[in-house]
Amino acid sequence: MKKFMKFFSNKKVGVALVIVFIFINVYITTSMFTSNPKKLEYVKFEEMLSHGQVQEVILNFSAPKFTFTDIQGNKYITDNPRMEGFKALLLKSNVEVTENNSNRLILDFAVAFLPFPIFLGFFYFLFKNSLKGVSVVSNQKPKRTVKSSIRFCDIAGNEESKEDMIYLVDFLKEPKKYRDMGAILPKGVIFYGPPGTGKTLMAKAIAGEAGVPFHYASGSDFVEMYVGVGAKRVRELFAEAKKNTPCVVFVDEIDAIGGKRGRDSNSERDQTINALLNELDGFDTSQGILVIAATNRLDDLDEALVRPGRFDRHIAINLPDKEDRLKILHLHAKGKTFSKDVDFEQLAKLTIGFAGAGLKTLLNESAIIAVQNKHSEITANDVDKAFYKIVMKGDEKKNRKNRDKSEIELVAWHEAGHAVIAKLVAKKSVPKVTIIPSTSGAGGVTFIPPEKLGLHSKEDLINDVMISYGGRVGEYLLLGHEDKITTGASSDISKATATIKSIIKYYGMTDSFGMLNLDDFGYNDDKAILGEAKRMAKDIYDKTLEILKNNKDILKSVADKLIEKETLEEKELDQILFGKSSKNEKTIENK
Ligand code: ATP
Numbered sequence: 001m002k003k004f005m006k007f008f009s010n011k012k013v014g015v016a017l018v019i020v021f022i023f024i025n026v027y028i029t030t031s032m033f034t035s036n037p038k039k040l041e042y043v044k045f046e047e048m049l050s051h052g053q054v055q056e057v058i059l060n061f062s063a064p065k066f067t068f069t070d071i072q073g074n075k076y077i078t079d080n081p082r083m084e085g086f087k088a089l090l091l092k093s094n095v096e097v098t099e100n101n102s103n104r105l106i107l108d109f110a111v112a113f114l115p116f117p118i119f120l121g122f123f124y125f126l127f128k129n130s131l132k133g134v135s136v137v138s139n140q141k142p143k144r145t146v147k148s149s150i151r152f153c154d155i156a157g158n159e160e161s162k163e164d165m166i167y168l169v170d171f172l173k174e175p176k177k178y179r180d181m182g183a184i185l186p187k188g189v190i191f192y193g194p195p196g197t198g199k200t201l202m203a204k205a206i207a208g209e210a211g212v213p214f215h216y217a218s219g220s221d222f223v224e225m226y227v228g229v230g231a232k233r234v235r236e237l238f239a240e241a242k243k244n245t246p247c248v249v250f251v252d253e254i255d256a257i258g259g260k261r262g263r264d265s266n267s268e269r270d271q272t273i274n275a276l277l278n279e280l281d282g283f284d285t286s287q288g289i290l291v292i293a294a295t296n297r298l299d300d301l302d303e304a305l306v307r308p309g310r311f312d313r314h315i316a317i318n319l320p321d322k323e324d325r326l327k328i329l330h331l332h333a334k335g336k337t338f339s340k341d342v343d344f345e346q347l348a349k350l351t352i353g354f355a356g357a358g359l360k361t362l363l364n365e366s367a368i369i370a371v372q373n374k375h376s377e378i379t380a381n382d383v384d385k386a387f388y389k390i391v392m393k394g395d396e397k398k399n400r401k402n403r404d405k406s407e408i409e410l411v412a413w414h415e416a417g418h419a420v421i422a423k424l425v426a427k428k429s430v431p432k433v434t435i436i437p438s439t440s441g442a443g444g445v446t447f448i449p450p451e452k453l454g455l456h457s458k459e460d461l462i463n464d465v466m467i468s469y470g471g472r473v474g475e476y477l478l479l480g481h482e483d484k485i486t487t488g489a490s491s492d493i494s495k496a497t498a499t500i501k502s503i504i505k506y507y508g509m510t511d512s513f514g515m516l517n518l519d520d521f522g523y524n525d526d527k528a529i530l531g532e533a534k535r536m537a538k539d540i541y542d543k544t545l546e547i548l549k550n551n552k553d554i555l556k557s558v559a560d561k562l563i564e565k566e567t568l569e570e571k572e573l574d575q576i577l578f579g580k581s582s583k584n585e586k587t588i589e590n591k
Helices: 002-009 011-034 042-050 086-092 101-113 115-139 159-173 175-180 199-210 229-243 267-282 322-333 344-350 356-372 380-391 405-424 458-479 487-505 526-550 552-565 570-578
Strands: 054-058 065-070 075-079 096-098 144-147 188-192 213-218 247-252 289-295 311-316 432-434 445-447 567-569
Touching: 042 054, 042 075, 086 096, 159 175, 159 199, 159 289, 159 311, 188 199, 199 213, 199 247, 199 289, 213 229, 229 247, 229 267, 229 289, 322 344, 322 356, 344 380, 356 380, 405 432, 405 445, 405 458, 405 487, 405 526, 405 552, 405 570, 432 552, 458 487, 458 526, 458 552, 487 526, 526 552, 552 567, 552 570, 567 570
Parallel strands: 054 096, 188 289, 188 311, 213 247, 247 289
Antiparallel strands: 054 065, 065 075, 144 213, 432 445, 432 567
C-alpha cells in the first residue's frame, strides 16, 4: 500500500494521470453529445413499439422530432406525431418516457462530468503533502529577524571567546572606522563545539551588544525535497539581511547543508550550498553583514565552505571547566531561592561534562522538584534528585516492593563491587551509589564522574576495566560460584570489551602488537586480536577478584549498608572504606 501511495504521490505520475483522465473524460462526454441518433421512419418506430423493442423515449411535445433508445441501447430520431394520448400509449407499452429534453441534457452533462471532481479530490488527497511543500516554499519564511536583548554578561565563562568577539561588535557598531582604515571584517565565522555550549547565545550576544538585527535560520530549514527550494531560501535570507545592514546572520546546524559533498550526490543540497557560497562571495563585508554559522562537527564541513574568504574564522566553544560551570550555575541560580545546604562548588565539581544548557536544565529541574515537594526554597535534596534524574536517568519513586530479597542482595553486592574498586584501586570520586533501578534498565547505579576528558594512561584504562568487572566479581563473591551470576553485568562487559579492544587495536599499548593502529595497518587477524584480548581480560578479572577477595569485609559492609539505605553518598562510602577520616587512607596500587 505504501509503495502504491508513494508511486501515486510522485508529482510526474500524478500530472500524467490527470492529463489522461481529462482526455478520456472529454472524449466520452463529447462522443455522448455528438453521437448522432439514426434517422428512422415513424412507421418503423410503431413496428418496434409493437414488438416491445423500445426502451426509452425522450419527448418534447412541441418539437417536430423525438429521440428514442431501443432495448440494445441504439439511439434513433423520428417524427413526433404530436398526437393526444401518445404518452399514454408509450407508457402502456412499458416504455420509459422522459418529457423534458433540456433537463435531460443537464442530467447527461452532470453524469458525464461527475467523476471529474471526484477524481480531482482523490488526487488532491494523494498530493496533499507535496502541495503543502510547494506552498511552504512561497509562504513560509524560515528566517526570523529579531532584536536581540542578549549581552555578553548573559554568557558565563567563555572569556576568551568573548574577548575574540569584541572587535566584531565594534565593527558592526562603527563599520566606517574600520573601512577608513582599510580593515575588512571576516566574511563568515564558525562557532563549533558540543551541543548546548552556548553558540547561539554567543551569536545573539554579538548582535545584542552591537544593537543590530539578528537574522536566524537553521540549516535544516534549507533541507528540502524539491531541487532549488533550499537555494531560494538562502537567497531570500541574504536579500532580507541586505535590507537591514549592519546585521548578524546566524545559520545554526550549518552541517545540515554544508556537509562534505561527493559521497552521496544530492542535487538539492549541492544547489543550496552553492547558493550559500555565491551569497558569501557576492557581498562586500563593508556593508556590515556578519555571517555566523554553528556546528557540532567542524571536520564534517565541506572544504569549499571553510576556505579563506568564506567561513574562515573558526571559534571553538568548548564544554565549560569547573570554574566556568560554577559561573554558569550562579548565573542560572539568579531568580531562584536556594537553601543554605546547596553546595554550588560541589555541584560544579560533580557536573563534569555538562554544557551550559545541561546546567540550566539541572537547576530548572531542581526548582520543579522543590515545587512538587512543596518546599519554600530549593534544597540540596531537590538538587540531588534532579541530578539523579538527569545523570543517572533514575526515578526514585519507582516501586521497589516487588523486587525479591535475593535480587536486592545481588544488586547491592554488584554495585558495591564497582564502588570499592573505583575508590580503592582507581582512587576515583564516587558521589553516589544506589540499588534503585534506573529507567535505562540497570538494577542499580554507581555514579563515577569522568575526572579527565582528554588523555588517559594505560593504567587509567585498565582501572576502568577493573571497575566494570567489579560488579560481576561482587556477585561471584556473594554467591560463591559462577552458576548464579546474572546478566546484570552485560553492559559492564561491553564497556570493558570496548576499552580492551581500543588498548590493543588503536592505542598501541600491548607488547604483542606494538605501537601500531591495527586498523590503519590493515591488520585483520581477528584470532590473534581475540587471543590477546582474552589474555588481557582474564588478567584484569583475576586481579579484580583478588583485590575484592582480600577486601571482602569492606565489600560486605558497603553491600549491607546499601541494602539498608538503598543509596549511599560519597561521605557514607568513605566512612565505611576509610573509617572516620576522609578518603585515600587506604588505597591499593594496581601493579
Ligand atoms: P546547539 O549546538 O544544540 O544548537 P548551542 O551551543 O547553540 O546548542 P545554546 O542554544 O546557545 O547552545 O544554549 C542553550 C542555552 O544554554 C542558552 O540559552 C543558555 O541559557 C544556556 N547556556 C549555554 N551556555 C551558557 C553559558 N556559557 N552561560 C550561560 N548560559 C549558557
